[in-house]
Amino acid sequence: MSEVLLVEDLYVKYYTRRGIISAVSGVTFDVIKGEMLAVVGESGSGKSTLGYAIMRLLPRSGAVERGRIVLDGEDILRLSEEELRRIRGGKVSMVFQDPFTTLDPLRRVLDQFREFLAEHGIDAERGRIIAEEMLEAVGVPKNLANAYPHQLSGGQKQRVAIAMAIALNPLLVIADEPTTALDVVIQRQVMDLLDDVKKRGTSIMFITHDIALAIERADRVMIMYGGEVMELAEKSMLAKRALHPYTVGLLSSMPRIGSEKLPSSIPGYPPDLRSPPKGCIFHPRCPYATERCRTVKPILSEVEKNHFVKCHLVKAL
Amino acid sequence: MTLNIYTVIGLAVILVIVLMALLADFIAPYSPVEASGMELESPNPLHIMGTDNLGRDVFSRVVYGARTVVVVVLIAVILSGVIGTVLGLVSGYISGILDKILSFVMDSIYAFPSLILAIALSVALGPNIFNAAVAIAITYIPTYFRMVRGQVLSIKNESFVEMARALGLPITRIMARYILPQLTQTLVVVFSMNSADAVLTEAALSFFGLTVQPPTPDWGFDLYKGRGFILSGAWWMLIFPGGMITLLALGFALLSEGVSQSYVVKEGE
């Protein structure tokens, strides 16, 4: 098993008028070739920020403060804008949440597709062939290749976006809540499509706030809270034996078919990332918090094989 | 874009005047700078717009005068359009300190009454036709700049621009292919609106002798000169150049009105 992406001790901050926001703090993980890693967390937990940082597409207000991002052996943070253009769309690409606006409304689907391929040095004729093949592969009807984006449904647009994202056989596709804006049936189809992409050998970093969907679809699941990784494990392990109190909370807040119990949500609010709580970032909402949790920050440690948890109590077990 | 009546009339007027400028050698019956009749002849079959105080054919001067105004207006509007648009794109897309400086400069220019600024610049640069065009251009740059910058600020956050970047497209290409096409509608409207205004500004500069030098024919200057003969009853020296200025400005105004109307209709479809 070889790793495609390695993120090490990453810190990302946003400098805003209202203060400095620590959106990602000390995040370390890897993505293995051909796997789907789900990144799960509530709104504001830093999932998208992590994705943008890997793409080097953070807005002006955002900056990587520390850490390394190594893609296919290359430190992304050291690359020039010129080199980044080759990587983006080539080795790593991103699929966004809202498919309704990710295509230029003024130009035909096929033209946009070919322009992107041309930018990566593929000649016009081959570009047309690749674009048509890819559109077909993701299930966009042939006659829609020459359509304008407004003539496509949301699901079809997301398919086009995915086709473009995988056209150059990237090592990694970052899919940031790719199905949130779609209805349930289409959502399933798009997830199936991502499964197919994975079978081609492309790794997928699947960002979602839906832990049930993550456990259903991904190989490994990474739980984020307040810009930190709380737990990272294979999905079966996580489903059977989640160890972090936050993960346990997330799991019990998901509705189960046939269960008499109502889903319970975790009391309290996400932390204010301008001044995160001392000690464990989750302690103000944690039912088991001790004095140590309030003062000492836990580190992410491997409590059993391939199962990482950031919690004082679990380590003590 | 659908053509409507304003657009058609506006375009027709502009086209006729541009053709007049291009084909002046064939249209004008006499030389515009040499006497071809008696002084101050009223309109008659030989001189349909009469003659001026030096015996020159007013019609021929009107025809040749179209050249000056067309050249000045075209240079001015294209120059300001290109510079304003490029600066607006860069400033809006890149933002930061450059954006702050440019915006400040543009706001300062914009704060001046444009006619007075054009006259001042024209005097400073020296009275000739190209300098007049540059002077007028400078006063319009902020209009394009502000409009383009504002649009870029909103468009650059659209997801399709983000997606284009995520696919490795360079910023220059994103601006040219993704952002600029979104601006064409507004640019066309501003372009014709500025042209209408530039016609009047050019006339004003000529009025003060800041464009071409006599005896080169020019509507604004001829209008200025004609003023002195109104008491002698030579209304034709005033009416015809003045009428042409108004007509051309009206043509551009109609065009801009027509174009903006047809876009509104299109959006409502």
Ligand SMILES: Nc1ncnc2c1ncn2[C@@H]1O[C@H](COP(=O)(O)OP(=O)(O)OP(=O)(O)O)[C@@H](O)[C@H]1O
């Ligand atoms: N452009 C920005 N400027 C300032 N702060 C930002 C910016 N983008 C995100 N943030 C802040 O960074 C933190 C992490 O946001 P991020 O969008 O990465 O979270 P997320 O997990 O993707 O949330 P969601 O599920 O809502 O998409 C939040 O506190 C958010 O307010």
Ligand SMILES: [Mg+2]
């Ligand atoms: Mg997000």
